[in-house]
Structure formats: structure tokens, C-alpha cells
Amino acid sequence: MKLNSKGRYAVMAMADLALFKDKGPISLTDISIRQNISLAYLEQIFIKLKHNNLVKSVRGAKGGYVLxxxxxxxxxxxIISAVDEEIKTLNCKKDSKKGCNNKSSKCITHNLWDQLDQHINNFFEKVKLQDLIKKNQTLNK
Amino acid sequence: MKLNSKGRYAVMAMADLALFKDKGPISLTDISIRQNISLAYLEQIFIKLKHNNLVKSVRGAKGGYVLxxxxxxxxxxxIISAVDEEIKTLNCKKDSKKGCNNKSSKCITHNLWDQLDQHINNFFEKVKLQDLIKKNQTLNK
DNA sequence: TTAATTCCTACCTTTACACTATGATTTAAA
DNA sequence: TTTAAATCATAGTGTAAAGGTAGGAATTAA
Known part of the structure; x- marks a missing residue:
């Protein structure tokens, strides 16, 4: 699981869409202002979200995105896996130069990182978009 | 919690020390060969491990490190926090430029990342160095 | 005295991230 | 029919951090 601000921005933007989902298509300009994320960067993120069937786009004036x-x-x-190509934190694979090979006493930590990845994935599996906006409802009413 | 290969190397090296803890001081040269980590890079890592009282050094010939x-x-x-200055994955602090401020509808994801950090920390809190080498004992006997 | 080691600090190289720039396409509304 | 607002697409860029190297000084067992 790759944890960077692209993923964080994606979650923020999706949460924004969720908050305003009754207002019709939401433009990236709006999200850009509300969440303080550059418009052009948001565009890149939303291409990926769209390709992963997380949002639908409405082109043209008065257009935008909807969940x-x-x-x-x-x-x-x-959401996070949609915007990040990779899933692994630290790879330790056959095909990578620096990683596991067949030498003894290598990859002592292999299982550890595997388990960590599972642990993180498991965390994000349990949290839904709805869970985020519930906590902000009073703030944003 | 910063997850990079410095942290991974540190854990690998510490596990190596644990595996060979009955052999007296272990030189970084040995660890470098066994774990396939550059010697000079290991030196940097071990300075930090030492300052955090995780290892003791024995200088001079036949010297090395012991747990x-x-x-x-x-x-x-x-181990991981010893070699990484930061603890947070993605900061969203007052003092950072891009982060929380008092605008409404900001920081929708703030709690999420806080909880994730706790989750990851909790994972590493529960795992001991001994847990790693147990799994490799048969391989490295 | 020598070789093996830790210790220390400065430097370097590459890469990925985060972002910008530019322009094309689509479409609602004036 | 024109204009402005929006998505769509792709290439380029600046920077910081990761992941090392390099070179040498200090220490110590043999």
C-alpha cells in the first residue's frame, strides 16, 4: 500500500463529493477551492478515479463529477488503490534487484512487511467513505 | 511512521544480530555480506541504533555490535523509530503549510490518517525481534 | 606495527512526488 | 452562435528525499 498525498487527496476529494452529492455534478474547481488542492492535479487524480468506476463525469459547462x-x-x-499503481509498501520480490534471493538468512523481514501490508489493507477495507463524512456532518451543515 | 528501506534495513540488521548474538560482537562487514546492504550505509544506520540504546559497539579489530x-x-x-526521525505518515499539522486550518470542510481525512498511524504503530508495537528470528531459525541453523 | 573495525562528515546520484503548462474537446447557457 | 465552463489528455519541471559513496580519523586485538 503506497501512502502518499495523491491517495490522501483522492480520499479528500471523494469525501467532498460525498458531502455534496445532492447538489448534482461537482466541478473540480469547487473541490480545488474547498480542499485546497491544485486543479490540474485533481484532474489527473479524477481520471484514475473514473477509470476505476468510482466516479462518473459530466462534461461541458455545469459539468463535474458524481459518485x-x-x-x-x-x-x-x-480509492487509494485506484490512484496508486502499486500496492506494496516495500517489495521483496524475485524480479527486483534488491530483495529476496535464495541465500540463507536473507529476507528475515519478508513476512513482517507482508503482514504489515495486510494490516494496512485490512484497515482501509473496513473504513467506508460514509464513515468519514459522518464525523464532519455537524461541521459542514 | 515512515516506511522506507532504511527502516527495513535496520530491522534486518537487528534480526541478524539477534541470530548471531552468541558469537560475540558482529561486524558490519558480516551483516553487509549476509543481508546484502552496503557497509557505509549500515554504518549510518548503526550510529542511530546506538544512540537509541538498541545496540552497543565494540571498537577496533574483532569489534562490532551487540544487542x-x-x-x-x-x-x-x-527499531524503526530509531532510524527515522519522523513518526507520522502524512502530516496534517498546524505548522505545515498544506494541512489543517480552520476553514470548514477541511481535514475531512484528518482522523483517518491519525487512526492509520495508530494502527501501524500498534502493529509494530506488538511484534518483537524474537518473533522474526523464530520463523527463520530452521533456515539459519 | 598492522589490519580490522567503528566513527564521522561531506558529498553525490537518481528517482518519485507533487505540481505546472498547454491545449484539445465537450456542452450549457447567454 | 458564441462564449465560458468544464472535462480530458499528455508532456514537462522543480525539488526533496532516498539511498547511497567517498575519504579519512580513531580505536584496538593480534
Whole structure:
């Protein structure tokens, strides 16, 4: 699981969409202002979100994006993996130069990072988009 | 919690020390060969491990490093935080430029990352150095 | 005295991240 | 029909950090 601000921005933007989901298509300009993320960067992120069927786009003036599914069915893990190509924190694979090979006493930590990845994935699997906006409802009413 | 290969190397090296803890001081040259980590880079890592009282150094010929404590008392979290200055994955602090401020609808994801950090820390808190080498004992006997 | 080691600090190289720039396409509304 | 607002697409860029190297000084067992 790659944890960077692209993933964080994606979650923020999706949460923004969820908050305003009754207002029709939300433009990236709006999200850009509200969440303080550059518009052009948001565009890149939303291409990926769209390709992963997390949002639908409405082109042209008064267009924007809407959630493809209900916030209570969207897992955070889906969002993060949509914008990050890789899933692994630290690879230790056959094909990477520096990693496991067949020497003894190598890869002592292999299982550890595997378990960590599972642990993080498991965390994001359990949290839904709805869970985020519930906590902010009073703030944003 | 910063997850990079410095932290991974540190854990690998500490596990190596644990595996060979009955052989007296272990030189970084040995660890470098066994774990396939550059010697000079290991030196940097071990300075930090030493300053954090995780290892003791024995200078001069036949010198090296030994664990300061028993492997079953050393938490992985201690090792990783020793070599990484930062603890947070993604900061969202007052003093950072891009982060929380008092605008409404900001920081929707603030709690999420806080909880993730706790989750990861909790994972590394529960794993001891001994847990790693147990799994490799048959391989390295 | 020598070789093996830790210790220390400065430097270097590459890469990925985060972002910008530019322009094309689509479409609602004036 | 024109204009402005929006998505769509891709290439380029600046920077910081990761992941090392390099070179030498200090220490110590043999």
C-alpha cells in the first residue's frame, strides 16, 4: 500500500463529493477551492478515479463529477488503490534487484512487511467513505 | 511512521544480530555480506541504533555490535523509530503549510490518517525481534 | 606495527512526488 | 452562435528525499 498525498487527496476529494452529492455534478474547481488542492492535479487524480468506476463525469459547462456508488459502499482501500499503481509498501520480490534471493538468512523481514501490508489493507477495507463524512456532518451543515 | 528501506534495513540488521548474538560482537562487514546492504550505509544506520540504546559497539579489530537488550524485549517499533526521525505518515499539522486550518470542510481525512498511524504503530508495537528470528531459525541453523 | 573495525562528515546520484503548462474537446447557457 | 465552463489528455519541471559513496580519523586485538 503506497501512502502518499495523491491517495490522501483522492480520499479528500471523494469525501467532498460525498458531502455534496445532492447538489448534482461537482466541478473540480469547487473541490480545488474547498480542499485546497491544485486543479490540474485533481484532474489527473479524477481520471484514475473514473477509470476505476468510482466516479462518473459530466462534461461541458455545469459539468463535474458524481459518485458512481453510495458512500456507504465505497471502501477507502478502493480509492487509494485506484490512484496508486502499486500496492506494496516495500517489495521483496524475485524480479527486483534488491530483495529476496535464495541465500540463507536473507529476507528475515519478508513476512513482517507482508503482514504489515495486510494490516494496512485490512484497515482501509473496513473504513467506508460514509464513515468519514459522518464525523464532519455537524461541521459542514 | 515512515516506511522506507532504511527502516527495513535496520530491522534486518537487528534480526541478524539477534541470530548471531552468541558469537560475540558482529561486524558490519558480516551483516553487509549476509543481508546484502552496503557497509557505509549500515554504518549510518548503526550510529542511530546506538544512540537509541538498541545496540552497543565494540571498537577496533574483532569489534562490532551487540544487542543492548534481549530480542524478546525489543519491539520493531523501537527499531524503526530509531532510524527515522519522523513518526507520522502524512502530516496534517498546524505548522505545515498544506494541512489543517480552520476553514470548514477541511481535514475531512484528518482522523483517518491519525487512526492509520495508530494502527501501524500498534502493529509494530506488538511484534518483537524474537518473533522474526523464530520463523527463520530452521533456515539459519 | 598492522589490519580490522567503528566513527564521522561531506558529498553525490537518481528517482518519485507533487505540481505546472498547454491545449484539445465537450456542452450549457447567454 | 458564441462564449465560458468544464472535462480530458499528455508532456514537462522543480525539488526533496532516498539511498547511497567517498575519504579519512580513531580505536584496538593480534
Amino acid at each position: 458512481e456508488h453510495s458512500p456507504d459502499t465505497i471502501k477507502i482501500s478502493k | 543492548e537488550h534481549s530480542p524478546d524485549t525489543i519491539k520493531i517499533s523501537k
